[in-house]
Amino acid sequence: MKIAIVGYGKMGKIIDGISQNRGHEVVARLKETPTKESLNNADVVIEFSNPEAAFHNISVCLENQIPVICGTTGWLDKKPAVEQLAIDNGTAFLYGSNFSLGVNLFFALNENLAKMMSRFNEYSCQLEEIHHIHKKDAPSGTAISLAEGIIANSGYEAWKLDETKDKELGIFAIRKDEVPGTHSVFYRSEVDEIEIKHTAYNRNGFALGAVIAAEWIADKKGVFSMKDVLGL
Template sequence: MKIALLGYGRMGKTIEKLAQERGHEIVKTIDANDDYDFNGAEVAIDFSVPTAAVANISACLNANVPVVSGTTGWLDHYDEMVALCKKNNGGFIYASNFSVGVNIFFELNKQLAKMMQGLKDYNVSMTEVHHIHKLDAPSGTAITLAEGILEHSDKTDWVLDAEENDKISIKAEREGEVPGTHIINYGSQVDEITIEHRAHNRNGFALGAIIAAEWLKDKTGVYSMKDVLNLS
């Protein structure tokens, strides 16, 4: 499979290495100020920065190149990208986290939220820890987790680094080179329940994105990792 990489930072280089190990060819890397010549790419993988994501995804869809995006922090424009994909009969997958383990964790989080619904003695909160280079807070993964809880909770929203009774408190910590840790806690006066996902390195994110790209090739439509992993 011929792949174009949009964003050639640490994640882009990890994706390049793992994709080549799986027998794929990186035919183009596009970073800041590069042109959008996709050089015959059959699919594109975007791990750029929030300010570049919309332009990158739009360029792919306008060039009829299916695109997988793991860039977070741009979702105010998500509906626009969905509309553009449908208009061009393109292929598009966005995920806040492509790790197979994290996507299983998303579903586990929703199931726990359903079980805790109505148990007023328990208050839910979240902590996410990432490396000091991460540009957005809370992480896109934390926001996805919060949305999964809100579907089955009387909480009205989430709030960052604060505590409000009607909102899910998310604490964002940035330290060292931590690839990503997410902790969900339900605490009461008598006990607490905690679930946690801890990434050991970036390879899980990169491999998941490659698996998504392999799945998306030659498809049209807007999908998620639930479709890729058959978790629906």
């Protein structure tokens, strides 16, 4: 495939290497807002930029009928508009708060555990995420996805950063050193604690998942997630 990378930072460079190792041609490496010309007739765009630029970047690509794989977090208030844009232009859009195979299995485990724990009022739930000090958004997109999975399968009604009350689910965001990403879900009672945890050792798993998603979406139209890609 011909792949355009929009947002050429640390992740973009890893995606570049993995794409070429898997036999694809990287036809654009863009740090700025794409244009029809700069996308160089790409078959698919992989977008890892920043929360301020993501919406405009994605919109340009979809308006030119190029499918987009997006891993940028922190802009999701505009996600419904992007999804409609993909449908209106007869192309495809896939957002992933985290493209790692392990994290997506962790999402499924999280939802199943939430269903089990919802029967036991003795336990309260809390989330913790740890990322590198350069990460701009808090909580992380992955933590929000975990929270949404719990809310959909329990009595919690909303998530909130830090301290909570009533039926709010607390997320604690820690920024430390160069940590790629650690996410923990705790269920605590007066007598014990249950914890599930995912620890990323580096960014390679995120990048590989994004390229696999790009390969999967190439001939499709509509709005998708990593659950579709992995058959979860």
